[in-house]
Each structure stands twice: as structure tokens, then as C-alpha cells.
Amino acid sequence: MQHKSILITGCSSGIGLDAALTLQAKGWQVLATCRNPKDCQTLLDQGIDSFVLDYASSESVKAGAQLALEKTNGQLGALFNNGAFAIPGLVEDLPRDALRSIFETNLFGQFELINQVLPAMHKNGYGRIINCSSVLGIVAMSFRGAYNSTKFAMEGLTDTLRLELYHSPIKVVLIQPGPIDTQIRINSRTHFEKWINVDEANGKAVYESRIIPRLYEEKSDNNNQGLKPSAVTEKLIRALDANNPKPRYLVTSQTWIASALRRIMPVRILDRILCNL
DSSP: OOSOEEEEOOOSSHHHHHHHHHHHHTTOEEEEEESSHHHHHHHHHTTOEEEEOOTTOHHHHHHHHHHHHHHTTTOOOEEEEOOOOOOOBOGGGOOHHHHHHHHIIIIIHHHHHHHHHHHHHHHHTOEEEEEEOOGGGTSOOTTBHHHHHHHHHHHHHHHHHHHHTTTSSEEEEEEEOOSBOSSHHHHHHHHHHHHOOGGGOTTHHHIIIIIHIIIIIISOTTOOOSBOTHHHHHHHHHHHHOSSOOSEEEOSHHHHHHHHHHHHSOHHHHHHHHTTO
16 A cells, blocks of 8 residues: 555444554554544544544535545545444335435445545545445345345445456455454344334244344343454455455355355255255
């Protein structure tokens, strides 16, 4: 990278926080953003430059991009789109406004931010756009339809952007984690309670037997399963350091297995496997 500066979203905890701390320790100029001003203040107290950026607000995205460019004198080297949330529930129970809200954050805001920083990268003749997808951008899983759909859409737009920038010095990369020990399951409870009416759902028994226990009981706050966020940061660093980074960096064995099965397994057999997970 000609200018070791990076804008990272979703830095209140988990993947974003680990990436911000690690890259700053490696000498990068890190601009770490969060939706909540209190989380930004926590980062500032740790010596990390932080400010508010909320994907759901176009005004916030534009202001955040402008501030990032000002802080780097117009030479922002990289963008890591990491912020996202989930709405657990059956597809048939997802209201239109629920899907609209998750796409605003998990997709629309991310690509608006990309489009805000790309002109400076074109002018400078370098840049990295790195989007954090998921194993759920490779294969779909039950009860995660809202999140699945945003990640599938992210991968499609990211692939298209990579093709469109193929002859430019700007590199476009997808990082595809599997299970990572983060707060996303805990944070999704609020969205579940807001959008899903369990008592009136046709699949109420499914919620009571599978979704609610998994969401509230099986994984306690201190008993998350998955690799540590540092596993994602390691791939991020590879994508930043490589002269010619890979289009995709898979994280966790589950992601590798899902990618392989998607390529070789007949759809009906794969459905039979995934519907029981």
C-alpha cells in the first residue's frame, strides 16, 4: 500500500475492533467507525481515531467518507466494510420494512460508502476495497434469510465491482468468514424482537423448538463458538499486504467446506444437508 491508512466500519466489538487494534499496532493510520457515539468514545479512550458512521443514514455515510478523506489528506488507502446485523426468523415472517432495514445497513450503505471514496482512489492511483461477507454468502441456511440475502447480494455487487475495476490499480476483495466469536447473535435479539411476531407465526412451533433456544439459550454471552476475530484480521492483513490480493479469502473450515460443497454437490443433496443445520 502506498498510503497505510484504512477506514473500518463496525468497530464497537468483534471483527472490526480486533482489526482496528491490530492494524494500529502495526503502524497503520486507522479510522474506526461505529454507529453509537459511546462506542466511538471508548475507542478514542484507547487511542484509536474514531467517529460515527451509520450505514442506514446516507447523510452519515457521506459525512463519514468526507471526514475519512480529510483525515488522510485525500489519500485513504483502504476501506474495510465490516458492519452488519442479522434478523433471525422464517422468510414468511419477514415484513417488507424488516428487509428494507437490513439491506440499508448490510448492503446499500456499504456500497454508498465505497462510491464515496472511490473517486479519491482513482485520483491517487491506488486503493483496496475489502468487504466482509460470510459463509452465508456462499450457501443459504434456514432461519437466516434476511442475513443470507444481504450477503448473497453483497457478493454479486462486489464481484461486479471487481470486474469493472479489473484494469485499474484499485483491488476489490471479499473476506468470507464462517463462525466467528462475536456479538452478532446477541445483537440480533433486538432485531428479532422488533420484527418477528412469534405468537401469530404459522411456524410458531419452529420458533419455540429451534430458533428461540438457539438465539437465547444455547449460546450464552460467554459461550460463543467459532474462531476468534483475529482469524479474520489475519486474512485482512494478507489482503492489504499482497501486491495482487486474491479475490476471496475464506476463513474457518466451515467456509471451505461450504464452498466445496456448493461447487460439487447436487442442489437437492445439499438442501438435505443444510436444512438440518
